[in-house]
Amino acid sequence: MLKVKLLLFFTFFCFFASAEDKMSETELLVRRFIHALIDKNEANIRALCLDHHNLKALWTGDKKNQDQRDQAKRELSKLDIDWLEEGDSFRWSGKVFSVNENMITKRHQIARVKMIEYGFPIHLSKVGGVWYIQPLFIINVFQREIAADLKKDRRNYTVVIDGKEIPLNEDEEGIYKTADGKELKISMRKNLFQNYEDKEVILSYSRDLSLSKNREKNCSIYRFKSELSPSLMVQVYKAGSNINETRQYVVNSFIENYRAMEYTLEATPTRPAKAMRNKEIIEGLDLYTKRNDVVHLDRFFFWEEKGRVLGVILQLEISDSVAGADYFSHIMKEIELKPSSKQEN
Structure with a gap:
């Protein structure tokens, strides 16, 4: 039985090799190229x-x-390669193209194969005496298909x-196929706390908050917003800033x-406040305001650390004070100023 299989394989191999020997250089190039596309073989392409x-x-x-x-390869083996000539036209991707005298020369040819997936014109160019595929047109075709797929499957x-x-997308399930064809289910979700790091600080914050950063003249500002009313602001000031002047300026603003x-x-707008950071008490100020029967609270805490002034400001409606307190206490605990940090220009 083994001898029969070997004989059949040898016969097929000889037939295939013989068929290749009879092909022109350009036809062989086109067939090998389509094989490479079918296999998505980077090295051959x-x-x-x-x-x-x-x-x-x-x-x-x-x-x-x-x-x-x-x-797909068996289908290709049964088809002839069509060679376009001057004056021919072809329709592709909803447009009609005409073949002119500059497209068909001793150094340029255009081939087509009547396959649905690989029916685009294949341009060949002769460089240094050797025929190659000119990929520009085909790349444009593939890029349009990739763009359409990406738009359809945006994540x-x-x-x-x-x-x-x-x-x-978060909490969505995808499929990964292993080399042996086994399907593995893939999903992802946000961790309870998100992490951010730049040249100045390391921050950890609730996944319910979104982070944005901007730079003022003398400080970097990290803003955290939620779907509820609580929002936070972390301010990191340049070395040499005066804590008392900074606190007074921000609160008065x-x-x-x-x-x-x-x-x-209130007649006296601010009240003394306290918060904990690294087992130390940070002195701060609370500002209560009211509008349309809704009471708002702004909490201001400034301290010095590693030669810099840091500020954390919490803003919320009193009805959301529990969520605001959780966001605030976590950031106060986790914020870390890098010792060798230098503000970006």
């Missing part, structure tokens, strides 16, 4: 094509399974497993803004 900065598009995406690849995240990209917006303030 690179070897057969002229260089292009977007060549990666030709092997990007999901690869067919072995049965599908074999079927907020991409999980990469062994080089394969799997687009996912808030008071002036509230008065300009016709909030109701």
Whole structure:
């Protein structure tokens, strides 16, 4: 039985090799190129094509399974290669293209294969006496298909497993196929606390908050917003800033803004407040305001650390004070100023 299988394989191999020997150089190039596209074989595509900065598009995406690849190759083996001539026209992607005298020369040819997936015109160019695939047109075709797929399957995240990209949304399930065809379920979710780090600080904050950063003249400001009323602001000032002047300026700015917006303030706008950080008490100020029967609370805490002034400001409606307290206490506990940090210019 083994001898019979070996004989059949040898006969098929000889037949295939004989068929290749009878092909022209250009036809052999086209068939090998389509094989490389079917297999998404990067090395072969690179070897057969002229260089292009977007060549990666030709092997990007999901690869067919072995049965599908074999079927496509069998289909190709039964088809002739059509060679376009001057004056011919072809329709592709909803447009009609005409072949002119500059497209068909001793150094340029255009081939087509009547396959649904690979029916695009294949441009060949002769460089240094050797025929290569000119990939520009085909790359444009593949890029349009990739763009259409991406638009259809837009996700907020991409999980990469062994080089394969799997687009996912939070709490959505995706599938990863191993080399042996086994399907693994993939999902992702946000951790309870998110982490941020730059040249100045390391921050940890609730996943219910969104973070944005901007820079003022003398400090970096990290803003945290939630779907509820609580929001937080972390301010990191340049070395040499005066803590008392900084605190007074910030608090007075808030008071002036509230008065300009016709909030109701108490006769003495601020009250003393305290917060814990690293087992130490940080002195602060609470500012209560009222508008449309809704009571608002702003909490201001400033302290010096590693030669810098840091400030944390909590803003909320009293009805959301529990959530605000949780957000605030976690940030106060976890904020870390980098000792060797230098503010970016």
